[in-house]
Amino acid sequence: MEFAEFIKTPQVDNVILRRPFRKPVEGTLCVMGHHLILSSRQTNKEELVLLHSNVDSVEKRLVGSGGTLYLHCKDFSILQLEIPSAEDCLNIGSSIEQLSNIDDTSIKYPFFFRANFEVMEDGWQAFLPENEISRFKECADEWRLSYINKDYKVCPSYPHAVVVPKTIDDETLLKVAQFRQHGRFPVLSYYHRDSKAVLLRSSQPLTGTNGRRCKDDERLVNSVLGIGRRGYIVDTRTYSAAKAAQSKGGGYELEAHYPQWKRIHQPIERRQVFQESLIKLIEACADTSATTDKWLSKLESSNWLSHVKDILTCACLVAQCIDKDAASVLIHGADGHDTTLQVTSLVQVILDHDCRTFTGFEALIEREWLQAGHHFGMRCAKSAFAFTKNRQESPVFLLFLDCVWQIWQQFPCSFEFSEEFLITICEHAYSSQFGTFLCNNEMERKELKLSSKTVSLWSYLNRPEVLERYLNPLYDPNPAVIWPTVAPQSLELWPGMYQRSYLDKSKKREKWTEIAKICEYDKELRSKVNKLRRQLASLEREALSAGVIIPVGLDTDMNE
Incomplete structure (x- = not known):
């Protein structure tokens, strides 16, 4: 595919760029294969370098002989381009629409990007399962690294290596995979050193309407409990939804076959509802003329903070089972690569202080999202401004980051990184020059050879001069478990993420700079x-x- 076939007007002079809280800039606009670039006429400096992949939707308005393009971006920012010629306006708008909707991953910008910095640490090698298993060295006698999925045939969405009980051989794992949705058999997610309890994740069992059972699955799940110990199976679906899944071949674990486990339903909405909620939230933020009552009503009707509350509530419940009750937990919904990962990740943020550091948080994202098979390619293909027929997109990962921000707000001294670090990771999940968040699973990344053909985001972020920008000046290492409150009055809308086009953050940045100086x-x-x-x-x-x-x-x- 040649990008030139989409570019009818490659360059236009006298274009005016307008961005919130910044002075307008007049310059020359160039449409490239992957970027939209505007250079100032006064300074000959590039004032805008925008990846086409960051554009969610394009709005065209013709006025007289010219026109204006409104670029609604996936990071919720809005850019305005005033173009002298109506024809050029339509041509450029059409080009951006086509270039921002290319589905072929192999021709996206990360494959063409060359690092202009020295790579001190290869991010592709930083958090491999073989390295991360050292986190579980306290339970090395009970758990092992299995390569049953080395060719990704057992479970296409799992990594090449997973941590499983030592007493369970690979032949048994193969049988268990056939009993779980998409082959996602139970694997170790986290080991809690204080209580010696473990957190497992999987997909739903395929019990069906006949109550099918799998003794190998029962043996695997029961093997993680000691004599006389009990555990909890936390299902992120409602009981009725889990029951309805039986008619489609899915279902839930029957307690008669898992006598040491108690099943709990802690419902979280499905990914389709998340997308609709995000659209309503951003629409509410865009209504700057709304009265206070109308704004609060719109915010409530979006249900966004309700989703945040439900996810945090579930995570706190699981964390309490592990820390207070010293009980192991198996968590799943239906497929096991959306709401399941939200909860397992947040549990570790709550329980493990290492996950509240730079590298610990990056390792968490690698383990629980990238290697665990969250469909970044599909879920982050579009954001809140695009109305498409593809119903695979959903802000599942964004909701996780929002929940982390809520905890960060309540415990501002317990995180090594700042709010901007979370925002930066979110931006790269939706559009990036790095290959880290491309594709839907490790298998697809291996097929496209991302580790050798693209640069990892972690290679960029983990340079000292970059990390310094995201350092939380209030950080005071806290090894204790932190318990966030989920009371409605404790949860806030994240203005730095959703209202960046409507609220000026410069004053807030100035205050944080002052705080950093005082702390230093x-x-x-x-x-x-x-x-x-x-x-x-x-x-x-x-x-x-x-x-x-x-x-x-x-x-x-x-x-x-």
Whole structure:
């Protein structure tokens, strides 16, 4: 495919770019194969470099002899381009629409991007299952790494290696995979060092209307419990939805066959509902003329914060079972690669302080989303502005990040990274020069050889000069479990994500810069005080050894 066939007007002069909270810029607009570039006429500087893949929808308005393009982006920003000629306006709008909807992954920009920085650490190799299993070294006697899926034939959406009980051989795993939806048999997601309980994830069992059972599945699930210990199976569907799934061949675990497990239904809406909710939310944010009552009504009717509450509630329930009750948990919905991953990820953010650091959070996304087979290619193909017939798109990952932000808001000192770090990851999930979030699973990424043909996002982010931009100045390492509240008054709309085109964030950035300076000054001051304390203590020891009497009142207390 040649990109040139989509570009009828490659360059236009005297185009005016308007963006919220920034001065208009006049310049030359160029339509490239992957980018839209506008260079200023005054400074000859590139004022806009926009990936076509970031454009969700294009709105064209013709006025007189010219026209205006409104580019609604997947990151919820809105750009306005005033073009002198109506014909050029229509041509460029048509080009952007076609170039932003190319389905062939192999010709997307990450395959053409060449890093203009030194790659210090290959992000593709940073979080392999073989490396991550070291996190579970405390239970190495009970769990092992299985390569039964090395050719992706057992489960196309699983990685090449998974952690399973040592007592279960690969032949048994093969039988269990045939009993679970899409072959997603139960695997280890997290081991809690304090309580010795584990978190498993899978897809629904294929019990059907006849109550089919699989003794190998029962043996695998029961093998993670010790003698006399009980566990919980948390189903993210309502009981009626799980019951209805039986008529389609799915279903749930019958407690008669899993006597050590108690089944709990903690419902979370399905992905289709999430997409409709996001569209309503962004429409509400765009209505800047709404009264307070109307705004609150629109926000409530979108149900977005209700979804956030449901996901957090489920995650807190699972975390409580693991930490307080020392009970192992198996979690699944239907397919196991959407709401299941939201919950397993958030449980680890709550329980494991390592997941609240830069590399720990990146490893979490790799383990629980990329390697676990979340369909980024389909779910993030479109955002809130595009009305398409393809019903596969859904803000599942965005909702997870929103939940993390809610916890971040409640525990601002417990996260090493800032709000901007979460926003940046979300932006790259929808549109990026890096290959990390391309495709739907590890198998597809291997087929397209992403690790050798594209650059990993983690290779870019994990450079010290980049991480410094996202450092939370209030961070104070907290090894304890953190328990977020899900009370309605505790949950907020994320303005930095959804209202970036309507709220000026410059003042907030200035305040965070001031906070960072104060924290840095405080660190320097503490360092100097500690140095003086050490010097004074040394002088005291020398004086005492020399027999010198120290005057009363002279001590090392320098807190004032």
